[in-house]
Amino acid sequence: MKKFFITTVFALGTLTAFAQEEATAVEENATEAVAQDDFSEVAAEELPEAVTAAVSKNYPTASIDKAYVNEAKQYKLEVSLEDGTAGTLYADENGNWIEM
Incomplete structure (x- = not known):
């Protein structure tokens, strides 16, 4: 049970970090779209x-x-x-x- 809990925590932490990186990439692309024109x-x-x-x-x-x-x-x-x-x-x- 303890291993399951630790595995779940690491999985959620990894997914959260990935979601933050994706949001930052989208914001940077939007900024570049304006700045390049x-x-x-x-x-x-x-x-x-x-x-x-x-x-x-x-x-x-x-x-x-x-x-x-x-x-x-x-x-x-x-x-x-x-x-x-x-x-x-x-x-x-x-x-x-x-x-x-």
Whole structure:
């Protein structure tokens, strides 16, 4: 019985580790898909309403300094906040955030 319990613990531990590695690989592939696409600069006025609404909703003090788009209709936004901090956000054409 003791051997069965130890074997079960090792089996579950191995499966958990494999699942974590698989999830990390999927996230890295998604990040690479965005990072590999070339972005072209566009005017902030040309951004879809969904993207500007997402910025206004989630970052009410942010202003969009520069905007870029790639062929997959993913948007790279360089924004700055009123407190002086700046950053880059990525969104799809529907205003959904893309994790980088």
